[in-house]
Amino acid sequence: MTKLIGYARVSTRQQSSDRQETDLLAAGVRRDDLYRDHGVPGARASRPNFDRAIDALHAGDTLVVTTLDRLGRSTQNMLALSEELRVRGSGLRVLNLGGGDVDTSTPMGSMLFTIMAALAQMELEVKRERVVDSVSKRRKAGMDLGGRRQSISESQIRNAVRLVDGGEPAAQVARDLGMSRATFYRRSRALAD
Template identity: 80%
Template sequence: MTKLIGYARVSTRQQSTDRQQVDILAAGVRRDDLYIDHGISGARASRPHFDRALDALQAGDTLVITTLDRLGRSTQNMLAFAEELRGRDAGLRVLNLGGGDVDTSTPMGSMLFTIMAALGQMEHEIKRERVVDSIAKRREAGKSLGGRPRLITDSQIRNARRLIEGGETAAQVALDLGMSRATFYRRARALGLPPDQSADETLTSDTGK
């Protein structure tokens, strides 16, 4: 007897598969035949519950997912997976592919799957290009890119202190390092390299207000 095997996935533990589960169960999948991966990226080759879902698939069965990106990120991987299912005489049903329900076991569904997989990959590449372009523009404008603060080594702090001794201002040196003057002074003192006295007095005066 053929059956439907459901699979749902979210990339982070904070996300929920509730919506996916509702749609998959409504498509006729039994809850005992629904496999879920939490906090697993689509880029990973090994997904524990996805592997279990595939192991459960028998000839004539159909894997049911809500959207194409639950399978993975690249067109090549998606199409290779669809071909693998065909080789096992199993089908793939995507509940929301191109705005509708697509079953790759049918000729029309197979063709549409190929087209939509290619379009999905193209959209991913376009988004990636936009992100890269945005980062490049922010760099050119001298704006912060966000993310983790740059790690400043003790050696950089020592070199910065030498620059101050050579006539550079503490404010400019701290700016070049990407930190505040107060942070620079604190790091310098921790290394036994206090800034010049005038800078200390300025800091004390500023923090004492």
């Protein structure tokens, strides 16, 4: 008896795979045949539950994903997956490709899969390029790059208090430290206690 094996993946623990799971269940995947990876980036070749999903496939079964990028972003890895599915006698169904099966054992299906894999990798590379470009532009403009704030030492707070005592505006000193005026006052009071 052939089965649909579903696979859902999100890159970070904070993300939810609920939408993917809903779509996979609506496509006919049974809840028992649904594998999920949370906090696993697509660029990583080894994903624990993805490996289990592949192991669950038998001849005639179909691997179902919502989008091609859930499988990964490297063309090389996706082509290796295509070959592995072909050897197993299993198919692949990508729901965002019109819901049709992409039969990687046929020349047309193999070509479509290869093109889509290359596009997924290109999308990743374009995204990386945009991030690098944005960071360099923000850095040149002296803008905040985001991320975790640097911790401000007690010594820096003491020096900032001296500046304020010397007549510098507290708001400007706090801004130069990268904190709000209220946080600056709270930190300076904590040192005084």
